[in-house]
Amino acid sequence: MGMTLAEKILAQKLGHEVRAGDVVICPVDLALVQDGTGTLTFDVIRQLMGKDTLKHPDRAMIVLDHLGPPGRPEYAAMHKRLRDFVKATGCLLAEVGEGISHVLISERYVKPGDVIVGADSHTNTAAGMAAFATGMGSTDTAVAMALGKQWFRVPETMRFELRGRLPVGVSSKDIILHIIGTIGEDGAVYKAMEYDGETIRHLSMDARFTITSMAQECGAKLGLFPSDEETRRWMQRHGREKDWRPLAADPGAAYERLIEIECAALEPLVAVPHTPGNVKQAAEVEKEGIRVDQVFLGTCTNGRLEDLRAAAQILKGRRVAQGTRLLVYPGSRWVYHEALKEGVIQALEAAGAVIGHAACGPCPGMQFGLLSDGEVCMATQNRNFKGRMGNPNSFLYLASPWTAAATAVEGRITDPRRFLA
Amino acid sequence: MVIRGKAWKFGDFISTDLIAAGRYAHLRDNLPEFVKHVLEDADKDFAAAALKGDQTYIVVGGRNFGQGSSREHAARLIKLAGVPVVLAKSFARIFYRNCFNIGMPALTVDTDQIAHGDEVEIDLKHGVVRNRTRQKELATGRIPPVMLTILEEGGVVDYIKKHGDLIFDEARTR
Numbered sequence: 143m144g145m146t147l148a149e150k151i152l153a154q155k156l157g158h159e160v161r162a163g164d165v166v167i168c169p170v171d172l173a174l175v176q177d178g179t180g181t182l183t184f185d186v187i188r189q190l191m192g193k194d195t196l197k198h199p200d201r202a203m204i205v206l207d208h209l210g211p212p213g214r215p216e217y218a219a220m221h222k223r224l225r226d227f228v229k230a231t232g233c234l235l236a237e238v239g240e241g242i243s244h245v246l247i248s249e250r251y252v253k254p255g256d257v258i259v260g261a262d263s264h265t266n267t268a269a270g271m272a273a274f275a276t277g278m279g280s281t282d283t284a285v286a287m288a289l290g291k292q293w294f295r296v297p298e299t300m301r302f303e304l305r306g307r308l309p310v311g312v313s314s315k316d317i318i319l320h321i322i323g324t325i326g327e328d329g330a331v332y333k334a335m336e337y338d339g340e341t342i343r344h345l346s347m348d349a350r351f352t353i354t355s356m357a358q359e360c361g362a363k364l365g366l367f368p369s370d371e372e373t374r375r376w377m378q379r380h381g382r383e384k385d386w387r388p389l390a391a392d393p394g395a396a397y398e399r400l401i402e403i404e405c406a407a408l409e410p411l412v413a414v415p416h417t418p419g420n421v422k423q424a425a426e427v428e429k430e431g432i433r434v435d436q437v438f439l440g441t442c443t444n445g446r447l448e449d450l451r452a453a454a455q456i457l458k459g460r461r462v463a464q465g466t467r468l469l470v471y472p473g474s475r476w477v478y479h480e481a482l483k484e485g486v487i488q489a490l491e492a493a494g495a496v497i498g499h500a501a502c503g504p505c506p507g508m509q510f511g512l513l514s515d516g517e518v519c520m521a522t523q524n525r526n527f528k529g530r531m532g533n534p535n536s537f538l539y540l541a542s543p544w545t546a547a548a549t550a551v552e553g554r555i556t557d558p559r560r561f562l563a
Numbered sequence: 564m565v566i567r568g569k570a571w572k573f574g575d576f577i578s579t580d581l582i583a584a585g586r587y588a589h590l591r592d593n594l595p596e597f598v599k600h601v602l603e604d605a606d607k608d609f610a611a612a613a614l615k616g617d618q619t620y621i622v623v624g625g626r627n628f629g630q631g632s633s634r635e636h637a638a639r640l641i642k643l644a645g646v647p648v649v650l651a652k653s654f655a656r657i658f659y660r661n662c663f664n665i666g667m668p669a670l671t672v673d674t675d676q677i678a679h680g681d682e683v684e685i686d687l688k689h690g691v692v693r694n695r696t697r698q699k700e701l702a703t704g705r706i707p708p709v710m711l712t713i714l715e716e717g718g719v720v721d722y723i724k725k726h727g728d729l730i731f732d733e734a735r736t737r
């Protein structure tokens with residue numbers, strides 16, 4: 143019998159067949175922590191190994207993307223501990239300003255067929271290039287880092303068949319918001335989601351990563367795309383074509399559920415406070431005339447080159463509305479440089495944006511772009527839980543870069559289509 | 564092991580942002596301070612009551628308890644507040660594993676059968692949850708055998724130390 147993509151990756155790694163429901167212990171190609179989860183992870187490694195040591199330091203990575211440059215002395219102390227750990231163990235380090243872990247690793251490390259874990263829930267983003275990538279807690283990640291392996295329950299798979307071309311103004315963010323709005327935030331708990339269908343042939347890697355990054359928002363273990371020509375082109379662009387190989391589910395694989403999505407019928411969507419599953423049409427929300435204090439463009443979900451380009455498409459030659467501030471944090475240094483070369487950063491800046499460094503920025507609510515009581519933010523990130531952006535008395539809306547850019551221009555939540563016709 | 568405590572009820576979809584807020588990220592290396600803010604944005608009275616220490620509280624959630632980020636601090640703070648077990652209709656994947664990894668059981672039950680303040684008793688060995696206030700026994704979901712194995716050793720670190728490696732008896736992986 144054929145295997146799903148999730149089953150196939152684990153089976154190839156282990157050298158024997160696996161089935162949904164099996165518990166397997168599998169080698170890990172890369173285990174990562176970020177600066178918000180790293181110190182706890184290293185406490186556990188010390189408990190486990192008796193000292194700071196790793197079996198495969200070249201397969202362990204620390205990314206300083208949440209807390210840097212430190213806005214508090216406690217953050218600086220955490221960074222110091224993490225850098226000391228790098229010195230002791232020889233593991234990989236991405237310094238402040240290199241980018242968000244999930245954007246970076248897909249540019250530099252991930253290969254189709256890899257098994258990747260991380261002490262960050264959006265580690266599943268890398269599944270966009272047919273890797274078995276999933277988020278774990280600090281203790282689980284410590285085990286994976288220290289021993290170079292981890293245990294997994296092979297997940298059942300829900301298959302999403304995407305049909306038709308996306309209409310103007312509708313992006314892959316709207317596909318995933320539609321899915322979460324339909325199946326719910328616990329609609330795929332512990333499952334793998336697998337994407338296929340004619341639509342995905344027209345989805346760039348940037349667009350695919352937006353979808354895979356939000357698997358977590360419906361409770362899934364990961365959401366996978368096959369590795370195809372588009373994956374190859376993208377890896378070639380990052381100088382890694384030799385690491386590419388095609389990888390897809392087998393015909394006749396057993397799926398728990400099949401869901402078809404008519405992409406041609408989708409509209410720009412907005413997730414309204416306080417959950418990502420609380421999804422409405424942008425055109426409907428626009429009628430409510432919701433004034434927006436802050437617009438945030440970036441994150442592991444929508445901080446890639448195409449996302450910045452999409453926002454610039456609307457903002458070029460226009461101005462951010464009076465009384466609204468626009469914050470832009472590129473997903474990685476590579477994204478930042480390319481966007482500079484293309485004039486995208488300049489266009490956003492000229493429109494009134496504040497350009498930040500390549501990092502998570504305001505997304506985790508720890509130090510950048512915090513909101514006051516009652517303030518409203520439209521963000522391209524993946525979650526809008528109460529308090530997510532640092533203040534439980536603020537209101538967070540989620541949408542695509544197009545919708546966010548149109549909202550910045552109008553200063554109110556706005557359907558982007560009239561800017562793109 | 565039989566655990567007894569008073570139910571402290573929370574709603575559906577309690578996120579890790581509500582349990583261990585991002586604005587306290589500077590306390591992540593200082594859990595004794597951080598715990599004073601556990602579940603603060605879900606119920607601002609919980610932390611102080613739990614930390615008083617004169618009463619054992621059982622955290623009782625609804626659907627998808629612990630959803631959102633991977634921050635293990637969420638599970639650790641609940642445990643550090645003296646909570647011996649978390650009950651919910653369902654759990655988010657990462658939070659669920661985190662609980663067992665640190666030696667705190669998480670059990671799925673129909674928490675509509677438990678009201679705020681009810682006296683609850685949990686017999687882990689037999690997988691029984693009893694609502695003593697309403698004199699009712701509640702069916703619990705099956706704990707995966709691997710999780711139970713890890714829990715029996717007090718968490719995954721102690722499990723690996725005892726067995727010298729991450730290895731499971733074949734029978735416990737079914």
Ligand code: SF4
Pocket residue numbers: 207208242243244262264440441442443501502505506523524
């Ligand atoms: S951008 Fe946001 S969601 Fe992504 S890793 Fe950073 S904090 Fe997490």
